[in-house]
Amino acid sequence: MEEYKVVEQFMKTLKTLRDIDVDVWQTPFDEIHKEGIFRLIHYQPTVEKTLPTPVLIVYAYINRPYILDLQPDRSVIRKMIDNGLDVYMIDWGYPKKADKYITLEDYIRYIDKALGIVAKRSNKDKITLHGYCLGGTLSLIFASLNPEKVKNLVLQATPVDFDAPRTINLWAKSLDVDKVVDAMGNAPGEFLNNAFLLADPIGLTFGKYANLIRESKDEKFLKTFLRMEKWIFDSPDVPGETFRQYIKAWYQKNLLIKNQFTLAGKKVDLHRINMPTLAIVADYDHIAPPEATKPLLDVISSTDKIIMNFTTGHIGVSVGSKPAYGLWPKVIDWMKARSQ
């Protein structure tokens, strides 16, 4: 390919990208509760009668939850509600400087509050808790502290054993987290994003974009690409005290899987997890690799527990075309069978 052709292809692609209006949050919802930056949303059902047990989705606080509802044909949320599940989701929002003192206790307290609201609206004592990434870790902690409130637990790409040998884990282990919080207040989203890009600097800062120049891509592909880009770089800051707490306790001391983590003076005993539990793991996940999740199943006391793995990455689980047809129908069937 000659240089002028490269530039021509670049300009053509750039023009298409410029003309695309990126929409995320595909499925209509209502905001039913708000407390500071946290909010609870309820997805509008698409079936006349939803299943009796509602689902509360808890996403990680380091990215935005609309990854589960990124595009119409592959929206996990859409699939759930079309299958009769009554879906709620917690949005942790964008922490500002004034939110520096939010701690893990505050996140767990809000899960409790949200769960109470959902339970009251659906007239149920127990609901299904679906946590994704570090939201899964929060869900796990909540379920072990309040097993009587959780009917089913779904953990998607959830790190529990932080000793798994991955670059991100190595960096987190050696990070002087006190210095970061003392200097920056909150851990800036850009700072965390740079760390994720550095895990594969050539592939993620060049290869991915060079592919758009090497081959002509259609508008549908570029729209998906742009949605992903929007999500990747839409990274909220992490409240400083939360950052200090979880990096030290989870990544550096690995207290959770050792059953030594305490929250607000209460011991988080994973053995108390006794409800049906489904762990979704992605074979190529570099953030929460299978070996970071799998040990959990040996620690919890649930008798109904299963791992579903899929050959994809951390994000691919939610947005890939193959998981949309090969994984999610099974996950939803698992939830439905336990939602009566």
Place this chain on the structure above:
Amino acid sequence: MSEDDSVAGYSKTLVDSYFKLPKETFELFTRSVDTYTKLLDAWRNSSSELSGGKPKSQELFKIWDRDFIGIYDDLFEMLFRPMKLLAGLQWADNLTRMSDFTRLSWPFGAIGSIYTVFKPYENFIYLFPKETPQLLQKVVNSYTDFYEAWRDYYRGLYKAWNKATEKLSTQFAEKMVNAQKEDPQKPLDFGAFYDLWMETFSKTYIELLSLPNMVSVQTRLSSSTMDLIKHWRELSEAVMSVSPAFPFPTKSEMDETYKRLHLLKNEIEDVNQRTEEQPTRTEVDEVYKLLRVLKEKVDGINQKIEAQPKRSEMNEAQESLRVLKKEVNEINRKVEAQRARPRQAPKQE
């Protein structure tokens, strides 16, 4: 040529895209086209060596080592911009001179009057608070640590770049010879070169960044960067504190307000929680009403302090927080009194 293909059309597309796309996407995509054309250039520049079908890896290395330099700078620019900005800050040059003062290494009594000696440092001596030299020393020390860590990190990355170029030269030369053996009419093209380049460089850096010594340099770099930011802020705050004309609160003062605000929010939430455990009564409704008003007031303060308040506004916010705290305590007292009362059957409404 359509309007879009003209120079003006290209400029418009670039400007529009800059405003519309995520800024990181725009930067990485525009940088990638530059990198890609540099790779094309490097490929073209090695064509005479490659044309014989039996290239020497050392010759390829010479050409590519020279041509890949620009790519190296481009690739890491976005990730390391904050470091480069810090390392190249204009004030950094002045730090050395300033540090002479803090180390008391100026030529005291050497020439002229005492004032002549003090002259370059008069701001430090006569205007700034006495802790300035110590704070300045911390800035200087952390800058030195940062600069050394940044130099080591950059060196590590650059060394890996060389290693990858060497590896690429050897592997590509071998590949070319093998391809010639299989089909002399079908020499390797740019696509094969690009794929091998991506594979080699990507793998080299993934491996490098998880090596213990590189992780250790990275930790030093992040720690010293954080120290530098913190000490610079402390110095600025000390200097600012002497100026009554400076209207803004310092970060430490803001931090204190955030902390109080957070504690107050939690206390309100705590009262709320305990109130919810009571049966419905007029008194409880009253408490809810009070809590709602309090929450609104707290949200108001929250909004004010997020919008870079002046010092007077921040002091006002702190005063409001003190008042609100008293109100919360009062409500808390009421709720506790209600809880302590013997339970009656709920009234029929």
